[in-house]
Amino acid sequence: MLHIALKMLFRDRAKYAMLIGGLTFCSLLMGQQTSVFCGLMMWTTALVRNVSAQVWVMDAKAEQANEVIALRQIELVRVRSVPGVAWAVPLYVGIEQARLADGSFQNIQLIGLDTGTFTGRPMRLTAGRIEDLLLPNAVIVDQVAVEKFRRKGITLQVGSTFEVNDKEARVVGICHVSRSFLGQPYIYTTYDRALEYARSQRKMLTFVLAEPVSGVSPEALCDRINQLPGLRAVTLDQLFWETIWWYIRNTGIPISFGTVVLLGIVVGVAVSGQTFYLFVHDNLRYLAALKAMGARMPLLSAMVLLQAFFVGFVGYGIGMGLTAWFGNAVLRAEQPPFFMPWQVPAFVAAVILFICGFSALIGLVKIARLEPAVVFR
Amino acid sequence: MKTAIRVDNVVKSFGTGEARTQALKGATLEARFGELLMIVGPSGCGKTTLLSVICGTLHFDSGRIEVFDHDLSTMTTGQITRFRCQHIGFIFQQFNLIPTLTAVENASVPLLLNGRHQRDAEAGAAAVLDQVGLGRRLHAYPNELSGGQQQRVAISRALAHNPRLVICDEPTASLDAATGKKTLELLKERALQPDRCVIVVTHDSRIFPYADRIVEMEDGHIIGIHDDPKTYHHA
Numbered sequence: 001m002l003h004i005a006l007k008m009l010f011r012d013r014a015k016y017a018m019l020i021g022g023l024t025f026c027s028l029l030m031g032q033q034t035s036v037f038c039g040l041m042m043w044t045t046a047l048v049r050n051v052s053a054q055v056w057v058m059d060a061k062a063e064q065a066n067e068v069i070a071l072r073q074i075e076l077v078r079v080r081s082v083p084g085v086a087w088a089v090p091l092y093v094g095i096e097q098a099r100l101a102d103g104s105f106q107n108i109q110l111i112g113l114d115t116g117t118f119t120g121r122p123m124r125l126t127a128g129r130i131e132d133l134l135l136p137n138a139v140i141v142d143q144v145a146v147e148k149f150r151r152k153g154i155t156l157q158v159g160s161t162f163e164v165n166d167k168e169a170r171v172v173g174i175c176h177v178s179r180s181f182l183g184q185p186y187i188y189t190t191y192d193r194a195l196e197y198a199r200s201q202r203k204m205l206t207f208v209l210a211e212p213v214s215g216v217s218p219e220a221l222c223d224r225i226n227q228l229p230g231l232r233a234v235t236l237d238q239l240f241w242e243t244i245w246w247y248i249r250n251t252g253i254p255i256s257f258g259t260v261v262l263l264g265i266v267v268g269v270a271v272s273g274q275t276f277y278l279f280v281h282d283n284l285r286y287l288a289a290l291k292a293m294g295a296r297m298p299l300l301s302a303m304v305l306l307q308a309f310f311v312g313f314v315g316y317g318i319g320m321g322l323t324a325w326f327g328n329a330v331l332r333a334e335q336p337p338f339f340m341p342w343q344v345p346a347f348v349a350a351v352i353l354f355i356c357g358f359s360a361l362i363g364l365v366k367i368a369r370l371e372p373a374v375v376f377r
Numbered sequence: 378m379k380t381a382i383r384v385d386n387v388v389k390s391f392g393t394g395e396a397r398t399q400a401l402k403g404a405t406l407e408a409r410f411g412e413l414l415m416i417v418g419p420s421g422c423g424k425t426t427l428l429s430v431i432c433g434t435l436h437f438d439s440g441r442i443e444v445f446d447h448d449l450s451t452m453t454t455g456q457i458t459r460f461r462c463q464h465i466g467f468i469f470q471q472f473n474l475i476p477t478l479t480a481v482e483n484a485s486v487p488l489l490l491n492g493r494h495q496r497d498a499e500a501g502a503a504a505v506l507d508q509v510g511l512g513r514r515l516h517a518y519p520n521e522l523s524g525g526q527q528q529r530v531a532i533s534r535a536l537a538h539n540p541r542l543v544i545c546d547e548p549t550a551s552l553d554a555a556t557g558k559k560t561l562e563l564l565k566e567r568a569l570q571p572d573r574c575v576i577v578v579t580h581d582s583r584i585f586p587y588a589d590r591i592v593e594m595e596d597g598h599i600i601g602i603h604d605d606p607k608t609y610h611h612a
Binding site for chain 1: 425429435455458459465476490491546
């Protein structure tokens with residue numbers, strides 16, 4: 001009888017199309033918006049992921065990776081003195097202005113890497129070598145810088161020059177790293193040169209990056225460093241999630257995306273739920289006839305559930321397919337942000353299951369209350 | 378002839394309190410194997426209620442109904458449903474053919490409900506449709522068939538699983554006179570067997586002559602059972 005249920009569904013083309021359309025739209029809206037939200041959150045953690053050190057030490061009041069509260073240079077030595085530290089290096093992070101050849105300005109995110117080890121260096125260089133950072137005035141720019149400069153009519157390549165706070169910067173390499181939340185290009189140089197480029201302040205050290213000795217976990221090392229007054233040490237993972245949660249708590253981004261996702265659920269329930277209810281309602285007379293002919297409630301339930309979950313499966317498949325197509329297209333263009341972890345399709349599947357289950361339940365209640373004798377009236 | 382169905386002093390009421398209405402007020406009758414029994418009477422006299430309690434789609438308040446020696450009052454709802462599935466075929470006033478299924482698919486439903494595989498069920502249904510003259514319209518949808526053809530599909534559906542009891546509710550109500558007569562001729566020719574009983578509820582006096590016996594009802598009572606339908610004329 002289950003194939004009969006599917007035939008009843010497929011051949012009611014108008015309702016079938018409406019059910020699939022509603023669930024596809026619902027899946028697309030939820031999948032796409034949730035993935036864009038996740039992508040945006042990933043942008044907020046770009047620095048953490050690009051530098052990728054095991055232990056991050058910062059000012060005790062700093063709440064997340066993009067909040068720059070500079071430390072005194074002496075803090076580097078204090079961290080190095082903690083038992084269990086294999087090594088500790090400085091990292092400079094600051095927003096500066098680059099002046100282009102035509103006189104226009106571009107905000108940049110300047111990253112100063114430890115001169116001896118280049119800890120936190122970009123892992124994917126598309127031009128040049130990391131060692132070339134040791135050359136005078138050398139910087140490595142990311143693909144966002146190349147793109148932004150290109151839009152201003154300037155071709156940035158190895159050998160190009162521009163100014164950072166009136167000091168010359170010569171491009172010795174081009175890298176590909178995760179783009180920042182505010183979309184500013186990352187410009188890598190050595191720590192010492194970064195201090196020269198940056199506006200001079202009493203405190204210039206942004207982070208101390210550390211690694212534990214063998215046998216000491218990053219968490220244990222963080223606990224030890226946290227004994228030092230004025231410093232806060234967190235693991236890479238902790239900083240990643242602290243940064244994301246800071247943006248969730250302190251910005252309107254989740255509410256904005258959440259509203260759209262909620263709208264998707266409402267549309268799904270309203271359009272698909274109502275259409276399915278109509279579908280069951282229109283077939284009620286025939287379902288009553290089946291009941292009179294000896295179809296038992298478990299069989300009728302199976303038929304209705306199959307119909308509901310089949311349209312859910314197809315709608316979900318098309319919706320997530322369109323989401324993946326959208327993601328593939330925007331990932332090539334690198335914006336808007338898009339990141340689809342497995343939790344997104346799982347979440348959308350759960351919502352679609354709920355919508356289909358809810359729709360089927362309403363239909364089943366109606367069928368359960370249906371007296372087979374109604375066919376004689 | 379052997380008794381197929383025995384209805385003994387059956388009472389059925391609807392509603393509660395002051396709105397309570399007795400649709401059957403102690404109905405008693407017997408239907409025999411190999412006969413076409415018609416239940417006739419004016420609208421609201423309880424014909425359809427009687428039909429519903431006989432086939433077990435409606436519970437009755439008191440009395441006793443035996444269908445093929447099975448006492449319906451001692452059977453659970455599940456047992457009655459299974460019994461109906463195996464032993465009863467239905468022909469409804471509005472045909473109740475599923476509009477999104479073809480003739481052969483509609484007629485195969487009782488076979489599928491009895492556990493036959495799709496291919497077997499459709500083969501069985503096609504054979505019955507062929508017997509009623511619809512062998513060339515197996516894959517037509519109900520809206521592509523005339524009223525008479527739709528009723529023939531309904532008859533095929535009722536007979537496909539070879540039931541022992543065929544229940545017909547106003548089978549000619551939606552048909553013109555000629556088609557109605559043809560339908561009854563077909564029903565008598567195909568449905569009536571020595572080991573089968575056919576009960577028809579109708580108020581269409583044109584088909585009374587096709588009955589073997591006529592049960593006349595009024596206001597929830599059976600007021601007469603007529604053994605010679607040809608001479609029966611409803612007031």
